[in-house]
Amino acid sequence: MTKDAGQYDDHSDVPLGGYATLASVFASGAGAFALLARRRGVRLPETVPPWDVVLLGTATYKASRLLTRDKVTSFVRAPFSRRTGEGEGNEVIDEPRGDGLRRAVGDLLCCPFCTSAWVAGTLVCSYTAAPRLTRLVCGGLGALTAADWLQYAWTWTQQAAES
Template sequence: MTTDAARYDERGDVSLGGYAALASVFAGSVGTFALLARRRGVRLPQEVPPWDVALMGAATYKASRLLTKDKITSFLRAPFTQRTDEGEAGEVMDEPRGSGFRRAVGDLVTCPFCTAAWATGALVCTYAAAPRLTRLVCGGLGALTVADWLQYAWTATQEKVEG
């Protein structure tokens, strides 16, 4: 018997059911937030200034890297992943393990691009409910992003000088 995963992917290791469960969790979380926000009288902003979009973008980038690549957050990924290599600048390379839902979560927490969607969802919800707090958190994560870029620039400058 051919499974849906096997028909979708020649290797048959794609966790379509796990992905569907994760998508349902995401959609359910956003829907629950919307209902609770409405009941509590949270008023959505009429507009999101470009500066806030840039700030949330930098924060999303850094949050997704912290969750998917940082050594310190390995304990969060460990039930769903296996360490395969050391990356650059203190980052690590993990691969998903297991099957079904466990594999789907492993795929999510090893992919900065995938995790960024979840981080954005969380930031947008908090921005709607508490914009000042969200700007503060995003400012901190944005500053960390700038610090990372400066670290890379410093290292590149040192390497160039030292030849």
């Protein structure tokens, strides 16, 4: 069987139009922020210290996990996904549903790697406009990440002691 020249993959359910819409929204948001920041005289930082990169990265990781996997944020994903399983701790596994833009948003909201680009973009814009506030928010998300790791370490320790 040969692949149709107009088909992206063998399943033909890839919502390329929806992805293009989401990419346009992302690019438009970044452009609007840049234009607004310029009009308001916001200056880009001369450098971004390595500690801030680590802080932004840790916050991006945690925020993307919260949006894509946390039980409590299921209400955000529910119109675009359905629950397919339970993950570790407070995490759940969702699968995108629907077609077109709905499916594309579902793909975005069910994928921590995909969502992290949006979170990082938001945090970088925030860091440019309000670095102290952004560091505080990122510090909170970083503390939550550390707390999660400690929770897992405690659970693993308990399980090892019981074996």
